[in-house]
Amino acid sequence: MWGKKKHGIMALLLTAVMLTGAACGGGDGSGGGGGNAAKEANGADKGGSSSGALKKVTFWHAMGGTNQKVVEQMVTDFNASQKNVQVEAIYQGTYDDLLSKLKASMGSKDSPTLVQMYEIGSRFMMDSKTTTQMQKFIDMDKYDLSQLEPNIVSYYTHSGKLDSMPFNTSNAILYCNKDLFKAAGLDPEKPPKTFDELQKSADAITKTGKASGANFAIYGWFMEQLLANQGAEYVNNSNGRSALATESTVNGDAGIKTLTWWKNLVDSKAAINLGRKTDDSKKAFSAGQVGMILESTASLKGLVDSAQGKFEVGTGFLPKPSDGKEGGVIVGGASLWIMNDRPDDEQKAAWDFVKYLASPKVQAYWHINTGYFPITKAAYEDQTVKDNMKKFPQFQTAVDQLHQTKSNSATQGAVIGVFPEARQIVEGAIEEVINNKKSPKEALDGASKEITSKIQQYNKTVKQ
Template sequence: MKAWKQAGVPLAMAGLMAMLAACGSNNAGNNANANTANQTNAANQTNANAAAGTDGAANGANANASANQQKEPIKVTWWHSMSGELGDAVNQLVSDFNASHPDIKVEAVYQGTYDDSLNKMKASLDSKSGPSLIQVYEIGSKFMVDSKAITPVQDFIDADNYDVSNLEENILGYYTFNNKLYSMPFNTSNPILYYNKDMFKAAGLDPENPPKTYEEVKNAAKALTKDGKTGASFAIYGWFMEQFFANQGAEYVNNGNGRTDTATESLVASDAGVKTLSWWKDLIDSKVALNLGRKTDDTKKAFLAGQIGMTLDSTASLRGIVDGAKGKFEVGTSFLPKPDGATEGGVVVGGASLWIMNNKPAEEQKAAWEFIKFLAQPDTQAKWHINTGYFPITKKAYDEQIVKDNMAAYPQFQTAVDQLHATKLIPATQGAVMGVFPEARQTVEGAIEEAFGGQKDPKQALDDAAKAITEKIDTYNKTVK
C-alpha cells in the first residue's frame, strides 16, 4: 500500500530581512537614525507577519496531508485463477473498478489453477497473508463453507437490501446453502453438445435437428463414422458424468445431494450412472466414438480438425470453437443429451464464485463487497461475457447492445442460454455438495478409464468408485466435526 508523504514546510526568512534593514541604517547619517529605527521596526513587523503566515501555511499543509492520509484507498487483494486472455479480461475489470472507485484499490493476483489457489489459501488461514477475496471453483464450495473462514455474501446483501431478483436463479442456486447465498457467482458455464453441420449433411443427417438422447447420439455417430472420420469423442471428464446425472434428475450423493443434510454416501453407482457409462462404453466399443483421454483440449482439437463429428465442451469454449472452425465447417450446438424417457432435470452450473475472507478488517470486507457489486452490474457482466464466453450472471446483461451484437455474431450461444433457462432448480440440478469433490471427480474419471479399458464392467467400476468416495466423505466429515 502506498503511503502518502507529508507536505514540506519552507523556513521563514525573517532573520535575513532584519539583517538587510540593519545594514541600511549603519550607512545612513545621524539625522536618519529615527527613520532607520522606524524602518527597522517596520521590517521586524513585516517579518513577524511573514512568519505567522508561514506558520499558518504549514498548519494548513499539515491538515491537508492528514486529510489525504485519511482518504488513502482501502486495498482489496483478489486471488484468482484466470490466465491468458481470461486474465487480461480480469485485469480490465479491475482497472475499470479502480478508476471509478478512488476510495478502494483492488489488486488482482493470479495464483495458478483452482487447486493451487485453494491450497495457498489453506496455508494462509493462520496468518494475515491471504486475500481479501478469492475465486474458488464450484466443487470447492463445501470446503469453503466448512472452513468458517468466510463471511457469507448474504450478510452484505441483507445489510444493503441488495436486490438479487435480476440475477440468474439457476446460477445462484448452486452457491445457496440453507437459504443463504455464501458466495457471488463470477464465471459460469455449462456443457453443450457441439457438432459439425457439414459432416451431418454429408452423412444424410438433418443439421438443424441434432441428437437429443443417448440413442439418437449413437445413431448419429454411426452415420458420421466413415471416410476415416469418427462420429464422436467425449473427454473422460468427471464434470460430464455429474452433468449426465443432473440431466436425468438424479442426485450424485445422498441427503438431497448433500443439501438437506451433510452427504455421507456417493450415489455414482446408481442406475443413472450405470446407464450412462454403459452407453458411453458402447460408443467406444462400437468404434463410433474415440477415447482421446481426459483432456477436453484433445477432443476440441480433433473436432476442429474435422476428425470427429460431435463432442462435449463447456459453453465458455464456444467462441473459440466457432472461430476455430471458420472457413472449414459450420458449428452447430445442442442441449446435453439424456437417456430416452428422462424428463425432469437439466444442467448444473460450472465455473467459480467469489468468497469474502473473514480474517480481514470490516472495512476491507465491505470494500470487497463493493467490488463484487460492480462485477454483477449488467454493463460489467456484458463486457465479461463477450470477452470470455462465460454466462452473464444477471439477466439484464442481455439487454446491453454489445451482448445483442455478440449473440448475432455467435447465435450458437443461444443454445447455452436456453439450456440454462430450461433447467428446473431441484437438488439434482443445484449440484452435489461434498467436501472431497475434487478427489471424487478424479476417482470417477479413473472408473471410466477402467470401464473403457475392459478391466471392469461399468457397474463394477462405479461400485468401486462409490465405495472409495464414500470412505473419503466419511473421513472428511469426521475431520470437520
C-alpha cells in the first residue's frame, strides 16, 4: 500500500527545523484560456475494491492575489472536465503559513491530499517520510517525463526519481531601463553580460545624474543564482544530491568574488542599497530611479506594465564574472507533493489532477495569467503563448536562459533541510559587507560556519 503513515520521524523534524524563508515572487497576468480534460481516475480504495464514488482531493496552496484566482479557475475547469474527481483548492497564506498548517494537520483527518511546497522545502519534505514519491505514479501510468522541461524537472529529481511535480517555476534575470541606457550612451539592445560590464554600465547611468545605475535587493536567492551561474555549489556532496550535505561552501572563491563585486558597486555609487525587500527594488525600478535590477521572471509582466508610458523595459541574462566557470540558473518557485496518509484511490485522483495541470493547454493558461514558466515544452506551441510572447518579447530572455542552462549539481540547486535559515544567514552576511562591518571573506566564512552547524544539527534528526 502506498498510503502508509510514517509520522515517527516527523515529530523530530518539525521541532528541529524552522522554515522562515520567503519564496520567489509571483507575477500578475491577464488573458484567457481553458484546460484539457483530465483522464479518469480508476484507483482502488484502501480495501482493494473498486469504487465508483466521487473522489475528493484537498489541495493546499500558497498562491495569493491574482494567482489565487488563476488556481481556482484551473480547479473549476478540471472539476467540470470529468465526473470522477472533485478537487477543492484551499489557500493557506504564505509558504511558511502553509507549512505550519501542514505540520499541525499531520496524522489527522484534516490533512490535505495534495500540497504545494516551495523549492527550498524539498529536502524537508523528502525527510519527513510523509509523501508518496511522484515517480510511483509516473511509473504506474508510464507517464512520459520527456514532455516536461528537463532543467525544471531536474531540480525536483533525486537519485534518478522525481519526488514532486514542478508547478510554479521561475528564475532570476536582469531587468534594464532602456531609456536610461540610451541617456548614458549605452546600447539598450546589449545588456551587460559580465560583472565588469555591469559595473561600467551602472557607472555610466549614475554619472548622468538621472538615476542610480543599479540596485540588487539583499535576497539570498540572488546569491544562490549568482553562485550557480559560475558553476559553484552551495553545499558539499554535489549540493547535497550525491549524499546528505554536511557543510556549506558559500565561502568559496565564487562567493567571495560575487560579494566583493556587489560591495564595489555600492561603494562606487554605481548601485544603491535599498535593503532586503524585493518590492522596494521593484518600486525603485518602476519609478525610473535605478537603471538595473535583478528580479524573478515571474515579475516580468508586472514590471513591464508598471513602466508603460514611462520607459521601455529590457531584459538580460544573469551576469557572471568574465572568467566564471560554465553554469546557469536554478529554478525557483514550488512543486506539488502527494501526501501518503491519504487512501490510495484519493492519491491516484490527486495524480490525475497533477497530470491535468501539466497538460500543454493548462500550462499555456497558467503561464499567460501568472508569468511563471510553462513546465511542459508543448505549451510554447500554443497560439495563446505565441501571442503573449509577441506582446512581452522580454520573456524570451527568460526562456533562452533556462534552455541554455547546463544541468549539473550547481544548477540543479542545493538540497538541505535548513535552507530557509541558510538563506537568511547569507542575507545577513551580505548586509555585513555592504555596511562595512566585515570583509566578504570574513562574512561568508561566518555564514558558512553557521549554516554548517545548522545542517549538522538537522542531519542528527534525520533517519536515513
